Amino acid sequence: MAGLTIKNVKKIYDNQVLAVAEFSIDIADKEFIVLVGPSGCGKSTALRMIAGLEEITDGELYIDGQYMNDVEPKDRDISMVFQNYALFPHMTVYDNIAFGLKRRKVPKNEIDEKVREVAEILQISELLQRKPKALSGGQRQRVAIGRAIVRNPKVYLMDEPLSNLDAKLRNQMRAELKKLHKRMNTTFIYVTHDQTEAMTLGDRIVVMKKGYIQQIGTPHEVFDHPRNLFVASFIGTPQMNFIDVTLELVNGTPQAKVMGAEIPLEMSMDIGLMQGEQRKAVLGIRPEYVEPGTMDGITVKIIMQELMGSTVQMHLVLGDTEIIAVVPVSDAEALPAAGELKVSLPADRIQLFDPDSKLNYEIIYGEKEDPLAHLQMPQEADEA
Amino acid sequence: MKKNRYFGRFAVFVLCLVFAVAFLLPTVLTITNSFMTEAEINSNYGTVFNSSKSNSYQSEKVNLKFIPDKVTGSQYINGLVRSPEYLIKFWNSVFLTLPIVLFQVAIASLAAYGFTRWRGKIRALIFFFYVILMLMPYQVTLVPNYLVSKWMHIFDTRWAIVLPGTFAPFSVFLLTKFMRRIPYSLIEAAKIEGAGEWYIFTRICLPQCRAALYSIVILVFIDYWNMVEQPLILLNDPEKQPLSVFLSTINQGEIGLAFAMATVYMIPSLLLFLHGEEYLVEGIAHQGSVKG
Numbered sequence: 001m002a003g004l005t006i007k008n009v010k011k012i013y014d015n016q017v018l019a020v021a022e023f024s025i026d027i028a029d030k031e032f033i034v035l036v037g038p039s040g041c042g043k044s045t046a047l048r049m050i051a052g053l054e055e056i057t058d059g060e061l062y063i064d065g066q067y068m069n070d071v072e073p074k075d076r077d078i079s080m081v082f083q084n085y086a087l088f089p090h091m092t093v094y095d096n097i098a099f100g101l102k103r104r105k106v107p108k109n110e111i112d113e114k115v116r117e118v119a120e121i122l123q124i125s126e127l128l129q130r131k132p133k134a135l136s137g138g139q140r141q142r143v144a145i146g147r148a149i150v151r152n153p154k155v156y157l158m159d160e161p162l163s164n165l166d167a168k169l170r171n172q173m174r175a176e177l178k179k180l181h182k183r184m185n186t187t188f189i190y191v192t193h194d195q196t197e198a199m200t201l202g203d204r205i206v207v208m209k210k211g212y213i214q215q216i217g218t219p220h221e222v223f224d225h226p227r228n229l230f231v232a233s234f235i236g237t238p239q240m241n242f243i244d245v246t247l248e249l250v251n252g253t254p255q256a257k258v259m260g261a262e263i264p265l266e267m268s269m270d271i272g273l274m275q276g277e278q279r280k281a282v283l284g285i286r287p288e289y290v291e292p293g294t295m296d297g298i299t300v301k302i303i304m305q306e307l308m309g310s311t312v313q314m315h316l317v318l319g320d321t322e323i324i325a326v327v328p329v330s331d332a333e334a335l336p337a338a339g340e341l342k343v344s345l346p347a348d349r350i351q352l353f354d355p356d357s358k359l360n361y362e363i364i365y366g367e368k369e370d371p372l373a374h375l376q377m378p379q380e381a382d383e384a
Numbered sequence: 385m386k387k388n389r390y391f392g393r394f395a396v397f398v399l400c401l402v403f404a405v406a407f408l409l410p411t412v413l414t415i416t417n418s419f420m421t422e423a424e425i426n427s428n429y430g431t432v433f434n435s436s437k438s439n440s441y442q443s444e445k446v447n448l449k450f451i452p453d454k455v456t457g458s459q460y461i462n463g464l465v466r467s468p469e470y471l472i473k474f475w476n477s478v479f480l481t482l483p484i485v486l487f488q489v490a491i492a493s494l495a496a497y498g499f500t501r502w503r504g505k506i507r508a509l510i511f512f513f514y515v516i517l518m519l520m521p522y523q524v525t526l527v528p529n530y531l532v533s534k535w536m537h538i539f540d541t542r543w544a545i546v547l548p549g550t551f552a553p554f555s556v557f558l559l560t561k562f563m564r565r566i567p568y569s570l571i572e573a574a575k576i577e578g579a580g581e582w583y584i585f586t587r588i589c590l591p592q593c594r595a596a597l598y599s600i601v602i603l604v605f606i607d608y609w610n611m612v613e614q615p616l617i618l619l620n621d622p623e624k625q626p627l628s629v630f631l632s633t634i635n636q637g638e639i640g641l642a643f644a645m646a647t648v649y650m651i652p653s654l655l656l657f658l659h660g661e662e663y664l665v666e667g668i669a670h671q672g673s674v675k676g
Binding site: 051052053072073074078079080082083084086088089090099100103104147151 | 567569570572573574575576577578579583588591592
């Protein structure tokens with residue numbers, strides 16, 4: 001069990017490609033941290049640097065207070081679960097799980113006891129004498145996790161461990177990983193490109209893009225207060241609706257105007273405008289918060305409805321912008337299937353973003369200081 | 385239409401059968417004739433081998449005969465027990481071939497591991513040279529080998545054959561291709577779990593290259609077991625010659641003995657092939673090519 005301190009860690013490959021830029025975070029003991037982002041965002045590279053599988057170009061890494069930059073992977077007291085499981089195909093499940101203990105010269109009877117205990121926890125006791133090729137994907141995943149937890153290391157690193165499983169098994173294993181974290185009561189660092197996994201598993205989420213950290217926060221913070229447009233669009237399914245609006249103060253009250261309609265904003269919201277001034281902005285609102293079928297609001301055209309089970313996704317169009325509203329099936333039944341209807345956007349759920357810096361207005365005009373203010377992603381890198 | 389198709393298939397079958405018989409004929413002839421008496425062999429092929437030692441009847445024309453009049457093991461007893469010459473040559477073959485196989489597998493697997501793990505910039509260049517060397521027939525290097533063995537004072541010793549045989553690009557190429565198929569994450573997982581480089585090489589990489597290792601052992605063994613040019617050029621002393629060379633001197637007489645020893649000579653290659661046949665197919669199939 002240990003915390004980690006990562007200070008301005010950078011990875012530049014020999015071909016001068018920047019994989020990770022100024023990666024800094026303090027990870028508390030027993031915390032479940034999820035690194036999330038699209039392919040090529042540097043999340044796996046960051047994890048591999050923590051594991052010692054990639055050299056750190058610049059910056060400092062401390063595990064449990066100890067400087068680890070030049071320490072061999074085997075001496076970092078970490079374990080890792082790989083995306084492809086990385087089970088040794090010529091060894092039995094038992095030998096795979098016992099591998100790390102054998103290399104550390106743990107007495108045989110102790111190894112046997114620990115392997116059987118872990119097998120019991122993961123419900124793979126009857127598979128111990130099988131070879132990996134005789135296992136299903138889910139069973140292989142359990143063996144890989146077994147090999148990682150049997151040594152009881154200080155930190156568990158997991159590199160997209162569920163991405164090779166089918167959807168049903170992934171949900172099941174996700175829940176089991178959460179239980180495992182509680183049971184092991186130690187630090188987990190988990191990499192995924194699946195934002196649902198990130199939201200459900202992480203105590204805190206680190207959202208990355210093109211090597212740069214975009215936001216670090218709890219799932220709630222990242223979902224409801226995205227730091228910038230990228231985080232807002234990446235987190236959440238379906239993604240947040242974005243509407244180009246013009247901001248102004250009307251009788252001291254901030255308002256967003258779109259297609260002649262006025263969308264009232266929260267009275268207390270600071271939009272940095274004087275009376276009579278106007279500014280372009282991007283209004284963001286989650287599909288779950290859009291309220292269709294209200295008496296007043298803005299008029300939208302219905303394109304289609306998709307039944308998702310207990311909810312319905314209503315595809316609507318406002319001017320030339322398509323927006324989605326997610327409503328319970330019972331509410332959707334009362335709404336028209338085609339034509340026009342009015343939708344209301346609750347002021348307390350609206351997020352505003354600056355179209356140039358892409359930052360949330362809460363960051364630009366809010367009272368809280370931006371912890372990532374020093375970390376400015378170059379404009380050309382962002383647009384590339 | 386249907387009749388024509390059946391006729392076509394029958395014609396192909398007959399053609400294949402003719403080829404198969406043509407390929408098998410010498411082997412079957414060697415094996416069956418090894419159980420004949422000296423006199424019966426001389427009566428069949430006397431004029432071809434014209435033995436000066438033989439006083440028995442010699443046939444005027446070659447008479448291919450597959451079924452012995454009288455089955456006897458006397459040629460085997462002569463070759464393996466009474467006449468030490470063939471046996472000595474057999475052991476010469478063993479002592480030349482086995483070290484080459486062992487050393488070549490050891491060196492090639494280490495080199496292949498290096499090519500797999502080392503990610504330096506000039507790796508591709510060196511590997512390219514290996515492939516070029518592989519394409520070169522070994523007859524091209526016989527003269528340089530002769531000169532180098534003279535210079536190293538190993539000419540006319542077993543090492544003149546063993547040393548050049550130890551460093552073979554084909555084995556390195558085959559094993560490198562095989563090792564590169566091992567997911568890198570396996571090596572990384574082993575590293576994290578506390579394995580050192582030697583342990584990863586011997587316990588993670590090599591066991592997964594079993595098919596390639598078997599293929600190399602079989603191919604190299606057969607290659608060197610049957611060698612003729614190298615011993616003829618690099619070994620002056622007839623006492624040191626392997627059986628493969630000695631068998632080519634059969635026209636000096638004792639033809640029955642030669643048949644028996646040729647049969648004995650086939651056995652190790654055959655056993656090795658039968659034992660590792662599956663691996664041989666797997667090992668080569670994964671490379672998408674066969675040895676030329």
